[in-house]
Amino acid sequence: MKLRRSLKIFLICVMMAMASITVVSFSHLAANYFEQGLDGGMRMMMMDIGREVALTGQKTEMMMGFHVAHHWQAIPSDIAALFEPLEQPMQFVKYIENQHWFSAPERAVFLMRYDQTAGDPLYIYRVLDDVQRPELIQNRPWGEIPHFVQLISYAVLGIGLFGLCMYFLVQRVAKPVERLALWAKQLTPEQLVIPAPDFHYNELNRLAKVVKNSLVSVDSALRREQKFLAHASHELRTPIAVVRSNSELLMKLLEKQSSPEKRQQVLERICRAGVTMSDL
16 A cells, blocks of 8 residues: 655654754754863963963962872873873863763863973863762752753753744645645636635645636637537538438338439438538
């Protein structure tokens, strides 16, 4: 059994697919921009700390939550093992630990090399391993709901609202199309002289005009055919009557064994009537 395709369902599916792709793409783009903004802020703070340490000449190991190491070996081994030694000035690296892409990070490590004026590098790093503390989570909006559930909820809500708008839009477009189909189905020859109704859209009105003109052309051809058949049947009545009457006359002449001349005349009249019908 072949399934009948529906333009309405096809349009809804295509628009929903486009909306889903758009939502996912822009969500990914927004997440990347957010992450790049955080990286930029973290890098600026590290540069300020490196500049402050370089100006004061302090040998401090910690400032505003950031750790400062004056050589690579001073970095804790568990942190140094996450990265390759930084060779470029102002090089910035990070390490994010999470279960999957949609989950909130459980641990984050940021590391930057800052070169002082004298040429001695500083290694500034910060470890964030308390982002999932209960007191921080409770103070956030929807703090008790997992991050993954929040993302899915927003995505479903956005796609659902878009689908609802698409449904009403398709319904608004589909109703005039259904009216056009019903009008074309119920159109009779008597209604061809009546102007076509307005279907609200220029394309549908043009289509209705094309349908009406086609039916007018078919009706005109049908009327010409009927007129031709009426004239042809009227013209054929005379030679048919001649053939029938002369056939009966010929049968009577054969019964009476009349002269060949009379029978010849009757046959000639029948032949002329046949020629007349052939000409018609």
